[in-house]
Amino acid sequence: MDYNQTIAFMYSQLPAYHRIGKAAYKNDLENSLALDKYFGHPHFKYKCIHVAGTNGKGSVSHMIASVLQEAGYSTGLYTSPHLKDFRERIRIDGRMIPKREVTLFIRKHNAVIASLKPSFFEMTVALAFDYYARAGVDIAVIEVGLGGRLDSTNIISPELSVITNIGHDHADLLGDTILKIAGEKAGIIKPGVPVVVSETQDEISNVFISAAQQKKSDIRFADQEFECRLDDLNYSKGKRKYSVLEKSTGCSFTGETNLGGDYQAKNIQAVFQSIRMLQEIIPCSDMNIINGIRRTVGNTGLMGRWQIVGRKPLVVCDTGHNLEGLSYVLSQLKSTAGEELHIVIGFVDDKDRGSVLPLFPSEADYFFTRASVPRALDERVLMAEALRWNLKGNAYPDVRSAVRSALDVASENDVVFIGGSTFVVADALKNCKFEK
Numbered sequence: 001m002d003y004n005q006t007i008a009f010m011y012s013q014l015p016a017y018h019r020i021g022k023a024a025y026k027n028d029l030e031n032s033l034a035l036d037k038y039f040g041h042p043h044f045k046y047k048c049i050h051v052a053g054t055n056g057k058g059s060v061s062h063m064i065a066s067v068l069q070e071a072g073y074s075t076g077l078y079t080s081p082h083l084k085d086f087r088e089r090i091r092i093d094g095r096m097i098p099k100r101e102v103t104l105f106i107r108k109h110n111a112v113i114a115s116l117k118p119s120f121f122e123m124t125v126a127l128a129f130d131y132y133a134r135a136g137v138d139i140a141v142i143e144v145g146l147g148g149r150l151d152s153t154n155i156i157s158p159e160l161s162v163i164t165n166i167g168h169d170h171a172d173l174l175g176d177t178i179l180k181i182a183g184e185k186a187g188i189i190k191p192g193v194p195v196v197v198s199e200t201q202d203e204i205s206n207v208f209i210s211a212a213q214q215k216k217s218d219i220r221f222a223d224q225e226f227e228c229r230l231d232d233l234n235y236s237k238g239k240r241k242y243s244v245l246e247k248s249t250g251c252s253f254t255g256e257t258n259l260g261g262d263y264q265a266k267n268i269q270a271v272f273q274s275i276r277m278l279q280e281i282i283p284c285s286d287m288n289i290i291n292g293i294r295r296t297v298g299n300t301g302l303m304g305r306w307q308i309v310g311r312k313p314l315v316v317c318d319t320g321h322n323l324e325g326l327s328y329v330l331s332q333l334k335s336t337a338g339e340e341l342h343i344v345i346g347f348v349d350d351k352d353r354g355s356v357l358p359l360f361p362s363e364a365d366y367f368f369t370r371a372s373v374p375r376a377l378d379e380r381v382l383m384a385e386a387l388r389w390n391l392k393g394n395a396y397p398d399v400r401s402a403v404r405s406a407l408d409v410a411s412e413n414d415v416v417f418i419g420g421s422t423f424v425v426a427d428a429l430k431n432c433k434f435e436k
Contacts, residue, residue: 001103001106001107002103003099003100003102003103006102006103006106006107007086007102009106010086010106010120010123010124011120013113014113014118014119014120014122014123027150028150029150029152029154029155031116031117031118031119031122031152032118032122032125032126032152032154032155033155034116035112035116035118035122035123035125035126036126036129036155038109038112039126039129039130042129042130042132042133042134043129043132043133043140043155043156043157044157045132045133045136046076046132046133046136046137046138046139046140047138047139047140047158047159047281047282048139048140048141048142048156048157048158048159049064049139049140049141049142049158049159049160049161049162049274049278050142050144050153050154050156050158050160050161050162050188051064051141051142051143051144051161051162051163051164052143052144052147052148052151052161052162052163052164052185052188053144053162053163053164053165053166053185053198054164054165054166054167054168054181054185054322054324054325055164055165055167055263055320055322055324055325055328056164056165056198056263056266056267056270057143057144057162057164058079058143058302058305058319059259059261059264059267059302059305060162060164060198060267060270060271060274061077061079061141061142061143062077062079062296062300062302063259063267063268063271063292063293063296064141064162064271064274064275064292065077065091065094065141065299065300066292066293066295066296066299066300067271067275067284067288067289067291067292067293068138068139068141068282068284068292069093069094069292069299069300070284070288070291070292070295070299071282071283071284071285071288071292073138073139073282074092074093074135074136074137074138074139075092075093075137075138075139075140075141076090076091076092076128076131076132076135076137076139076140076141077090077091077092077094077140077141077300078090078091078125078128078140078141078142078143078153079143080121080124080143080145081422081423081426082426083303083304083319083422083425083426083429083430084303084426084429084430086102087099087102088301089124089128090124090127090128090131091300091301092131092132092135092137093299094298094299094300094301096301097127097128097131101127101131102127105127105130105131119152121145121146121152122152125145125152125153128140128142129156139159139282142156142158144185144188146174147174147184147185147187148163148184148185148186148187148188149183149184149185149186149187149188150184150187151188154187154188157190157193158188158190158193159193159278159281159282160193160194160195160196160274160277160278161188161189161190161193161194161195161196161217162195162196162197162198162270162274163185163186163188163195163196163197163198163208164198164199164266164267164270165198165199165201165266165324166178166181166182166185166201166204167181167322167323167324167325168181168322168323168324168352168355178201178203178204179203179204179207182204182207182208183207183211186207186208186211187211189208189211189212189215189217190215190217191215191216191217192215192216192217193215193217194217194218194219194220194277195208195212195217195218195219195220196219196220196221196222196270196273196274196277197219197220197221197222198221198222198223198266198267198269198270198273199221199222199223199266199269199270200221200223200224205221218277220273220277222266222269222270222272222273222274223266223269224247225246225247225248225269225272225273225276226244226245226246226247226269226272226273227244227245227247227269228242228243228244228245228265228266228268228269228272229242229243229244229265230242230262230264230265233260233306235260235308235311235314236311238258238260238308239256239257239258239260240256240257240258240259240260240264241254241255241256242254242255242256242257242265242268244268244269244272246272253272253286253289253290254290255290255293255294256293256294257293257294257296258294258296258297259296259297259302259305259306260305260306260307260308260316261305261306261318261328261329261332262328262331262332263320263325263328263329264305264306268293271289271292271293272289275288275289303429304317304318304319304422304425304426304429305318305319306318306329306332307429309418309428309429309432309434310407310416310434310435311435312412312435313338313342313407313410313411313412313413313414313415313416314336314338314414314415314416315407315415315416315417315418315434316333316336316415316416316417316418317417317418317419317425317428317429318417318418318419318425319419319421319422319425320419321347321351321356321419321420321421321422322351322356323352323355323356323359326356326359326419326420327359329419330359330360330361333361333415333417334361336415337415338413338414338415339411339413339414340365340410340411340414340415341361341363341364341365341414341415341417342364342365342366342367342406342409342410342414342415342416342417343360343361343364343365343366343367343393343416343417343418343419344367344369344399344402344403344406344416344417344418344419344424344428345360345366345367345368345369345382345418345419345420345421345424346368346369346370346371346376346377346379346382346399346402346420346421346423346424347376347377347382347420347421348371348373348375348376348377348421348423349375349376349377349378350375351377351421353377353382353385356420357385357386357388357389357391358389360386360389360391362389362390362391362392364391365392365393365406365409366383366386366391366392366393366394367393367394367396367402367403367405367406368380368382368383368386368393368394368395368396368402369395369396369397369398369399369401369402369424370382370397370398370399371399371421371423371424371426371427372398372399372423372427373423375423376421376423379395379396379397379402380395382395383395398427399418399424399427399428399431399432400427400428400431400432403416403418403428403432404432407434
């Protein structure tokens with residue numbers, strides 16, 4: 001098999017959550033532990049940082065990896081899902097895993113795949129952990145895929161556990177209350193391993209405190225230790241200045257980021273706190289932190305977070321897709337200057353749209369669409385549902401035609417937003433051309 005055939009095999013033979021949803025979810029670690037044993041427990045050959053959460057875990061993972069790269073460490077980065085290329089999930093020092101590594105891995109280990117019948121995610125985690133060991137990385141930043149307690153990544157023994165914002169997502173798998181969801185995320189807390197929680201959410205903070213006490217783990221809430229303030233985003237340069245106050249010392253730090261979302265303030269606080277707690281084990285300077293945050297996109301290839309893909313008109317895409325994430329995104333969108341607002345949106349069919357559609361502005365012009373994954377909601381169904389909240393527009397069968405239509409009607413002074421689903425953003429980045 002060549003690379004394309006290998007990827008086609010993985011999608012066709014291994015159930016993938018990002019494609020088919022709940023049917024691909026495993027509620028135990030049996031396969032992950034069996035694969036880990038088969039590969040000789042590769043994650044014990046390098047240090048790990050484990051990052052969970054509902055919103056922000058991808059940005060925090062990329063920023064921490066970028067900081068570690070700036071400090072001179074060979075750094076693995078495992079994230080999901082991918083936007084344009086499967087290999088985005090598995091990186092070392094920002095470089096995606098070579099195609100031949102993916103092909104050889106599947107070919108060489110076909111027998112164990114046939115025997116265990118792992119999910120797409122279970123197999124991908126095994127591939128990543130084995131690749132990092134063979135490449136001899138110093139440290140790997142591992143983002144949880146879904147939940148925490150039963151996630152395939154939760155077989156590692158990290159140096160630090162990080163938990164970002166908790167929101168209402170995947171309730172059918174993780175629990176129907178935010179307390180239950182937080183309990184699943186707290187499942188990554190390991191005995192004696194320090195934990196950073198990015199923000200103090202009153203309703204659930206005690207879930208993490210209790211779990212940390214039971215595991216005798218030092219726990220810190222980043223927003224209690226650091227305060228980050230963001231300046232306005234410079235859309236022409238795609239950059240944003242920030243200042244961070246370390247409350248215990250009174251020291252302040254200034255820097256710049258090309259991650260333009262308002263929500264990045266909380267993520268930057270989490271990064272500062274995480275590096276502080278790692279410094280005795282993995283030395284990093286304050287300048288490493290500042291440079292790492294500034295160079296995140298270049299160092300790690302992060303995409304889809306308030307990403308400016310066009311300027312005349314201004315075109316922004318963001319992968320925020322649940323109540324909490326979209327609240328931040330749409331608040332920022334409403335304050336973004338432009339004459340007219342055009343919104344290209346689509347959702348997956350298992351998303352709670354009744355909680356997020358009311359957040360969208362009724363004065364915008366809508367382009368309802370569906371992403372190229374089996375889970376995508378029919379665009380005509382979405383258009384009918386959106387009308388209940390006075391969101392009006394037309395339906396388009398694919399993201400490319402929706403984006404093209406939005407750009408055709410938008411003037412140079414308008415704003416076009418693309419989002420609602422990670423997969424809508426992925427299709428836009430893969431298939432659409434934008435004028436810079």
